[in-house]
Amino acid sequence: MEEKRISPCGLVCEGCPAYVATRQGNTDAIAEVTAYWASEYAPELTTDDVWCEGCRAPEGKPLYLYARTCEVRQCVPARDITNCAHCGDYQCDKLKKLLRTMPTARRMLKKLREGMEE
Numbered sequence: 001m002e003e004k005r006i007s008p009c010g011l012v013c014e015g016c017p018a019y020v021a022t023r024q025g026n027t028d029a030i031a032e033v034t035a036y037w038a039s040e041y042a043p044e045l046t047t048d049d050v051w052c053e054g055c056r057a058p059e060g061k062p063l064y065l066y067a068r069t070c071e072v073r074q075c076v077p078a079r080d081i082t083n084c085a086h087c088g089d090y091q092c093d094k095l096k097k098l099l100r101t102m103p104t105a106r107r108m109l110k111k112l113r114e115g116m117e118e
Contacts (some may be wrong), residue, residue: 007055008083009098010105010112017112018052018064042066072107085112 005013013019016038019030030047038045042065049065057063057071067073071094072084081087084095090113099106 005054006108006112007073007105008081009055009070009072009095009102010083010085010107010109011055011102012104012108013054015104016052016054018050019054022051022053022062070076070098083109085109085114085116 005019007013011074017029017033021033026109027047030050034050039047045065051062052064052067055063055067055070075094076083076087079087084090087095090109099109102105
């Protein structure tokens with residue numbers, strides 16, 4: 001079984017429709033994700049904004065529009081940690097702000113931290 005790809009903030013990439021569609025090269029699915037996200041969250045989104053190889057993708061690979069400037073995504077490698085669960089400043093203001101709208105990421109980070117205590 002392949003290990004889950006967990007982003008710096010705790011999102012599981014395999015659970016993200018943009019990541020899945022990008023990995024499959026599925027332009028129809030990208031268009032559907034774009035339409036939904038544009039109607040729910042960000043009307044300015046285009047299909048070019050939604051292609052995403054995940055926050056850990058090498059430079060030059062497609063990355064979701066908002067991930068490109070995400071403070072948490074930039075902070076984790078600067079601290080040389082795997083994700084926020086490993087941070088000495090866990091639940092910093094940057095992370096708290098981001099996690100307000102991402103309960104699944106919050107649960108994943110909590111689970112990872114609990115696993116570190118064992």
